[in-house]
Structures are given as C-alpha cells and as structure tokens.
Amino acid sequence: MSNGAAKILVSLLMPACALLAQTVEGTAVDATSGQGLYGVTVTLSAGRGGDSETAVETTTDAQGEFRFENVKAGTCRIWYRLDGFLPSADNAAGNREFRVVSGSGPIRLRAELTPLGKISGRVLDLQKAPMGGAMVEIGPSQANPANGGRRRQAGTTDRTGRFSFGDLPPGAYTLSARAPVTLKPPPAPEDGQRLQWAPTFYPGVLRREEATPILVWPGAEVPDEDIKLIAAPARRIRGVVIDERGEPAPGITVELYEIDRGGTPTAHSVSAKDGSFEIPAVTDGEWRLMVHSVYGGGTLCAFRRVQVTGRDLENVQLQLATPFTVKGSVSFDVPDGSSREAPRGIVTMGDIENNGAGGFGPLDNTGSFSIPDLTPGTYAVHILIYSTTSFPFYLDSIRLGERDALTGPVEVVSGALPLRILYKADGGTLRGSVEECASSTVLLTPRDARLRRPEISRKTTCDQNGRYEIPGVRPGDYYALALESDDSALTGTDLDQSLIGQAVEVTVRAGVASHADLRVIARPGS
Numbered sequence: 001m002s003n004g005a006a007k008i009l010v011s012l013l014m015p016a017c018a019l020l021a022q023t024v025e026g027t028a029v030d031a032t033s034g035q036g037l038y039g040v041t042v043t044l045s046a047g048r049g050g051d052s053e054t055a056v057e058t059t060t061d062a063q064g065e066f067r068f069e070n071v072k073a074g075t076c077r078i079w080y081r082l083d084g085f086l087p088s089a090d091n092a093a094g095n096r097e098f099r100v101v102s103g104s105g106p107i108r109l110r111a112e113l114t115p116l117g118k119i120s121g122r123v124l125d126l127q128k129a130p131m132g133g134a135m136v137e138i139g140p141s142q143a144n145p146a147n148g149g150r151r152r153q154a155g156t157t158d159r160t161g162r163f164s165f166g167d168l169p170p171g172a173y174t175l176s177a178r179a180p181v182t183l184k185p186p187p188a189p190e191d192g193q194r195l196q197w198a199p200t201f202y203p204g205v206l207r208r209e210e211a212t213p214i215l216v217w218p219g220a221e222v223p224d225e226d227i228k229l230i231a232a233p234a235r236r237i238r239g240v241v242i243d244e245r246g247e248p249a250p251g252i253t254v255e256l257y258e259i260d261r262g263g264t265p266t267a268h269s270v271s272a273k274d275g276s277f278e279i280p281a282v283t284d285g286e287w288r289l290m291v292h293s294v295y296g297g298g299t300l301c302a303f304r305r306v307q308v309t310g311r312d313l314e315n316v317q318l319q320l321a322t323p324f325t326v327k328g329s330v331s332f333d334v335p336d337g338s339s340r341e342a343p344r345g346i347v348t349m350g351d352i353e354n355n356g357a358g359g360f361g362p363l364d365n366t367g368s369f370s371i372p373d374l375t376p377g378t379y380a381v382h383i384l385i386y387s388t389t390s391f392p393f394y395l396d397s398i399r400l401g402e403r404d405a406l407t408g409p410v411e412v413v414s415g416a417l418p419l420r421i422l423y424k425a426d427g428g429t430l431r432g433s434v435e436e437c438a439s440s441t442v443l444l445t446p447r448d449a450r451l452r453r454p455e456i457s458r459k460t461t462c463d464q465n466g467r468y469e470i471p472g473v474r475p476g477d478y479y480a481l482a483l484e485s486d487d488s489a490l491t492g493t494d495l496d497q498s499l500i501g502q503a504v505e506v507t508v509r510a511g512v513a514s515h516a517d518l519r520v521i522a523r524p525g526s
Helices: none
Strands: 022-030 042-044 056-059 066-069 076-082 097-102 107-113 117-124 135-140 154-155 163-166 170-179 194-197 214-216 230-233 236-240 253-260 267-270 276-282 287-294 300-307 313-319 323-334 344-351 356-362 368-375 379-387 394-400 410-412 419-424 427-437 441-446 457-462 469-474 476-483 504-508 513-515 519-520
Touching: 022 076, 056 066, 107 253, 107 356, 117 214, 135 163, 154 163, 236 253, 236 287, 236 300, 253 276, 267 276, 287 313, 300 313, 323 344, 344 368, 356 379, 379 394, 379 419, 427 476, 427 504, 441 469, 457 469, 504 513
Parallel strands: 022 107, 236 313, 323 419, 427 513, 427 519, 476 519
Antiparallel strands: 022 066, 042 056, 042 076, 076 097, 117 163, 135 154, 135 170, 170 214, 194 230, 236 276, 253 267, 253 287, 287 300, 323 368, 344 356, 344 379, 356 368, 379 410, 394 419, 427 469, 441 457, 441 476, 476 504
C-alpha cells in the first residue's frame, strides 16, 4: 500500500469486463483495521470524469456496506467521505472510472479509507514553564512537502501552554511556535545584549531546515511534542519610505511579517516626517516588509524581502507604487478551428523577489481573468485548471505582450500589456509498462529545466497489469521515471541528479504515441 496521503483503494473483486451491471454495491472499511465503517457518504456520478448533475448519494450501514440500484448504463465514478478519514481525491486509485452495462450481474467494490491523525503538545519558555497564548503552526515538512491534502494549520496555546492539531493525513510535519506579541522579551544577559523571543521550530531550533520532522501514521495520535522557545539577540531594521517621485513619505505604516507566514504582522512602525522608520526588535532570519496605505489621494503599496544576519539592518528603502491590474485570457487552439469554452481555473502571479507577493484571478466563462493589486516586480506566472471532465489540452505558451512568461519569470511594471495563455490539443501520448509497479507514481517531466513546472510535468499510476498511459502531452523531450510509493508532491521541479541519471529519456511528438518501459526507482533517503 502507498505511504502517500491518498490511500483509498477500490478494486473490482471479479474480472472487470465480465461484471458490468445495473447494480453497484460494496464495502467501505478502515484501512488500518479492515473493519467496516458506518456512515460513510458514498457518491456515484455518471459520465467521464463524473458529472455532478447526475450524482446520487447513499451512506454505509453498520457493516460498512452500500448499494446503488438501477444505475444507468455508461461510465461512472465513485467517491467516499467520512469525518476523521481522508476524503478520496480526484486522482486517487479509488476514483478510477468503470463502466456499467445493462443486464449483467452487480459490480462489487471495496474501499479502504485512511484514518486521520493528531499531534499535540506544549509551548515552553526558557525555564520550561508552559506559555499560554503562544501562536503555533503546523505544516508539511520540507523533507516531504505538501501532498495528499496536507495543509497548514494554526492555533494558540491555552493557559497551560497546550496545543492540538487534528485531522492530519499521514505524512511528515513541521511544528513552529512564537511568543505572544504582547509578551515582554526575556531579561538581557550580563553582556547587555538585548534579547527577543524568536520564531522557534520543533523541538527548539531557529532554522526551519534544522527542525525535526514529526511522523504521523494513519489514525495515530502523537502526544507530548513540546517546543521550547528560543530567546535570540534582538536586531533593528531601519530604513526610509519614499513616494513615487522619490520624496520622503511620512505617516506610512510599515508592517513586518515572517517569511512563509501570513495573518497578523509580527511588528510595525510608522514613518517619521523624513520618511524614516525603525523596527527595534527583530531576530536573525528572513522577513518581509509590507506597506499598503492611502497616501496622496490614492492607495500605494510596497513590498521588500530582507535578510537579518548577525547585526542591525540599515538603509532599507521602500518605494511606494500605485497598484495596477493585469488582464488576460486563456484560449484553446483545437485542430478543427472550433472554439471551446474555458473550464474553471485560476491564474496566479507571484513576485519572485518578494517571496511570492502578488495576486490571482479566476477565469470567467469566456476564459478572461484580471489580477488586481500588483506592483512593479519580476513575476512567475502559473495557471491551475479545475476540470471535472476529460481535459485533452496541454499548456503551449504564456506571453506578456510579446515576452515569454512560460520558461521563466518576467518583469512587470504596469498593467498595460495583456497576459495571453494558450492551450493546444495536438499533444502526444506516452504509454508503457512498469516492472513490479505496485503503487508507484509515473512522472514525466521535461528535460529542459525551464519547463519543469506543474502545468507541463505529468503524473499517473499503473493499472492492475502494471501498464500506464499519459495522453495529451506537450510535444518535446522528457525524462520518464517510476518512483516508489505515492510521490504526489513531486512535480519535476525538485528532481536531483541522482534521479535524472536513472530516468528514461523519451521524445513525445504531436499526435503520436511513444513507448517507454520503466523500472521503479527508490528516492534518496526513502
């Protein structure tokens, strides 16, 4: 069974081709115990990809059994949902389509639902006393990035310093904590060096990469994971806010945020008459300075990523700019020249010099979008398509005016140029077999590192005979790999040389099926 978060396996208990019927029935069980689960919501929908308008639901009985009668002939898909268990994902093995043919015997299914886990503990001060009101955050470990529905959670410790995070899919997690904003810093040591409470990672380190990952197994409760907060030397950040003409801007609120955190700012300062500002108590690390203020009759913004290392940071300049909107469209180039209505989706623009500060815009029913509140910077453009039906297109190009925004970031200084995103339908197909595939993930990623982005790299799993097929691939040169377990976080951007050296090189041509047989590769450290 896969170690990934989406371990919902549905298998036909009789030969697939021989058991096509008007009745669909089955059992939903706990993947860790094999016991039937009561009250699972089971949704059956018809059509390729599943059509929400044709969906019908039922719930399992005390033995975990469910049954759908009088299912119309055609292609169907099924989902499972129960509080405290990992919901089935669109790409999970359990959601593979199956066909129903009138007049045959019942189709029998079995679903194994993965129970969610829990982590709890305390936040302690320098004397190991519990710290109430501390802010705690949990997220996927850098060693095993976000996948399988694992998302960041945040909370505050109670009066006894305790925290608890539930509904955690299996995986590796990183815990971090910081003292309440109102808490006074610890007393200065004999050398007079000012101290400041620092953001601290489990079990008591300053750097995220040094944090000890916490493993959560299916349905497990991991208690007593205490974080001892660190008091670090306090630094100052000093700088000046200037307006669009280069003149000092007084009365501007400058907010300080931790990198990788949103929400409430850690500290703030208001610029003086000469535009100067000072944030007096910052620990070493990476920070983001932000301004979003009404000034001179309009709204102005500024963003700046800064690094504090071993001493005060001086002469930081924040240049105010008027936010603008970038508009654009997504279009589809199909062979017969016919038009296609855009599916639902979202386009994002992240300023790479300011830790992804930027914006996003959803597609409307014509494929148009608008991304507001941007300021001059260098942006990476990404698009995510939400499609409940077959999507036989590949991302061909992203252009800002005449400039290429697909193979790298692009400088944006105003909203004057449109952003055009083009999809094409003449993609190739890669198919083949994987020796001893089991639950492995097949990854197809471009050899050109500039194109290794989630919209172009493709992933799939093997069927019960160890074969795979990836249709609608962008023509080009690729690495094909079969990786053990459910590497659902892998997008190709994080391939190291050891994996590339074991990959199969393949060229995919427009409208042509290519073939590559693979062997499973063990990821380093797995």
